[in-house]
Amino acid sequence: xxxxxxxxxxxxxxxxxxxxxxxxxxxxxxxxxxxxxxxxxxxxxxxxxxxxxxxxxxxxxxxxxxxxxxxxxxxxxxxxxxxxxxxxxxxxxxxxxxxxxxxxxxxxxxxxxxxxxxxxxxxxxxxxxxxxxxxxxxxxxxxxxxxxxxxxxxxxxxxxxxxxxxxxxxxxxxxxxxxxxxxxxxxxxxxxxxxxxxxxxxxxxxxxxxxxxxxxxxxxxxxxxxxxxxxxxxxxxxxxxxxxxxxxxxxxxxxxxxxxxxxxxxxxxxxxxxxxxxxxxxxxxxxxxxxxxxx
Amino acid sequence: xxxxxxxxxxxxxxxxxxxxxxxxxxxxxxxxxxxxxxxxxxxxxxxxxxxxxxxxxxxxxxxxxxxxxxxxxxxxxxxxxxxxxxxxxxxxxxxxxxxxxxxxxxxxxxxxxxxxxxxxxxxxxxxxxxxxxxxxxxxxxxxxxxxxxxxxxxxxxxxxxxxxxxxxxxxxxxxxxxxxxxxxxxxxxxxxxxxxxxxxxxxxxxxxxxxxxxxxxxxxxxxxxxxxxxxxxxxxxxxxxxxxxxxxxxxxxxxxxxxxxxxxx
Numbered sequence: 001x002x003x004x005x006x007x008x009x010x011x012x013x014x015x016x017x018x019x020x021x022x023x024x025x026x027x028x029x030x031x032x033x034x035x036x037x038x039x040x041x042x043x044x045x046x047x048x049x050x051x052x053x054x055x056x057x058x059x060x061x062x063x064x065x066x067x068x069x070x071x072x073x074x075x076x077x078x079x080x081x082x083x084x085x086x087x088x089x090x091x092x093x094x095x096x097x098x099x100x101x102x103x104x105x106x107x108x109x110x111x112x113x114x115x116x117x118x119x120x121x122x123x124x125x126x127x128x129x130x131x132x133x134x135x136x137x138x139x140x141x142x143x144x145x146x147x148x149x150x151x152x153x154x155x156x157x158x159x160x161x162x163x164x165x166x167x168x169x170x171x172x173x174x175x176x177x178x179x180x181x182x183x184x185x186x187x188x189x190x191x192x193x194x195x196x197x198x199x200x201x202x203x204x205x206x207x208x209x210x211x212x213x214x215x216x217x218x219x220x221x222x223x224x225x226x227x228x229x230x231x232x233x234x235x236x237x238x239x240x241x242x243x244x245x246x247x248x249x250x251x252x253x254x255x256x257x258x259x260x261x262x263x264x265x266x267x268x269x270x271x272x273x274x275x276x277x278x279x280x281x282x283x284x285x286x287x288x289x290x291x292x293x294x295x
Numbered sequence: 296x297x298x299x300x301x302x303x304x305x306x307x308x309x310x311x312x313x314x315x316x317x318x319x320x321x322x323x324x325x326x327x328x329x330x331x332x333x334x335x336x337x338x339x340x341x342x343x344x345x346x347x348x349x350x351x352x353x354x355x356x357x358x359x360x361x362x363x364x365x366x367x368x369x370x371x372x373x374x375x376x377x378x379x380x381x382x383x384x385x386x387x388x389x390x391x392x393x394x395x396x397x398x399x400x401x402x403x404x405x406x407x408x409x410x411x412x413x414x415x416x417x418x419x420x421x422x423x424x425x426x427x428x429x430x431x432x433x434x435x436x437x438x439x440x441x442x443x444x445x446x447x448x449x450x451x452x453x454x455x456x457x458x459x460x461x462x463x464x465x466x467x468x469x470x471x472x473x474x475x476x477x478x479x480x481x482x483x484x485x486x487x488x489x490x491x492x493x494x495x496x497x498x499x500x501x502x503x504x505x506x507x508x509x510x511x512x513x514x515x516x517x518x519x520x521x522x523x524x525x526x527x528x529x530x531x532x533x534x535x536x537x538x539x540x541x542x543x544x545x546x547x548x549x550x551x552x553x554x555x556x557x558x559x560x
Binding site for chain 2: 195
């Protein structure tokens with residue numbers, strides 16, 4: 001009833017004419033119909049997208065399967081989906097894959113979290129001490145353009161072959177770009193927001209806690225998302241170099257013994273776990289930025 | 296007047312220094328603002344209006360001279376002075392209520408009691424049920440009202456208004472001028488308004504200071520008629536003497552614009 005009343009007054013203002021009850025009802029149902037047709041159009045669009053996505057996947061897997069079975073491609077090199085599924089199922093049921101998955105996920109999460117924490121802390125230090133940021137600017141630029149995985153051998157020599165050095169490689173891949181991204185965001189924050197708290201006599205710590213950090217959450221989250229991918233690069237390369245356990249080790253081992261089913265099925269596991277990690281970050285994003293958005 | 300001024304500028308000069316050189320923004324400003332008075336600063340762009348407000352707020356120290364608040368030199372931002380910016384700069388990640396309370400939080404005075412005052416203040420400014428909403432859900436005029444609540448929540452004695460109405464639509468702007476004027480009068484606050492809108496200055500103020508530029512200095516002072524002062528800005532705009540005051544300010548500002556002055560830089 002309320003809604004209709006407000007609509008009537010809006011309509012009066014627009015047309016400036018006297019309203020007849022029947023006309024008003026017509027308009028209401030007309031607008032309702034417009035909305036319904038808009039919703040059904042959007043609905044159809046989403047359905048079409050989902051159908052196309054599934055069709056593409058089925059087509060790809062089906063073609064691959066057919067090509068492998070009929071020897072259009074060399075099944076020794078390219079394997080095919082049912083062989084991979086068989087391999088995965090076997091190693092999952094006999095339990096032999098889980099230590100590899102556990103090891104790699106542990107390394108990735110540890111390297112990812114350390115890179116993020118260290119990168120954010122370094123960004124905070126650079127923001128807090130402008131002198132430091134001037135001093136370190138050229139070094140950061142050089143470090144950022146250097147391929148960090150190339151440091152792998154040095155970590156292995158220094159930290160020993162194993163978990164620690166792989167975490168170190170992973171961290172080194174993410175930490176510099178994290179520092180630069182977040183520090184740049186810290187510096188870009190609108191001077192007006194800073195002025196607001198400075199006018200209330202805020203200390204530098206309060207300024208950081210009340211403005212700089214919360215205003216940077218969106219950038220921190222998007223850096224996290226990019227880092228999920230980067231961390232996997234670090235872990236897999238690290239495992240290529242040194243590991244005796246892990247999905248990267250399985251890939252390099254499968255390559256050496258010419259078992260490409262093992263290589264490709266390990267890749268499938270990596271894709272699945274990486275997707276789960278990405279979704280966890282997306283959940284964190286919704287939690288941190290609940291309610292607000294940039295204007 | 297026998298009463299000590301609440302705000303006083305003594306021989307105030309300010310030089311901005313950067314990599315390109317130094318420029319004289321203000322030279323030898325003297326100004327006394329009495330308690331409860333509403334003073335406006337008008338002048339051409341580059342006359343140092345905002346510099347004067349920043350110095351009054353204690354954002355940075357003047358190069359030469361003193362800013363006295365209640366007879367004491369201003370050393371930094373304090374809760375005795377409230378400042379309203381041209382844009383609201385509400386934090387998008389905070390609710391309206393938390394935005395309005397940010398000053399209390401910084402000065403360590405955020406308690407259930409003071410939060411009640413914040414709620415009352417929001418209601419008084421016409422935002423009774425908006426406390427839990429976020430800034431992007433509000434219109435420009437409502438957001439600027441929240442900014443006013445944020446400024447008033449810390450109970451400042453002096454309000455510095457840095458063109459707070461200039462980014463609003465005319466209709467909203469006139470309403471908000473009335474609201475601010477009424478709120479400050481009721482609370483007996485002292486206010487200094489910086490504006491480039493002469494009509495706004497004439498409608499709201501007790502006294503208008505016209506500044507000249509290169510360097511920024513006081514050119515003249517226009518005391519507004521008693522009859523205009525007594526009325527709300529909206530009502531004052533309708534009186535014939537308002538037009539006369541406006542034209543007088545206009546003439547003063549034109550005269551200011553004609554003078555070049557020496558450029559230091």
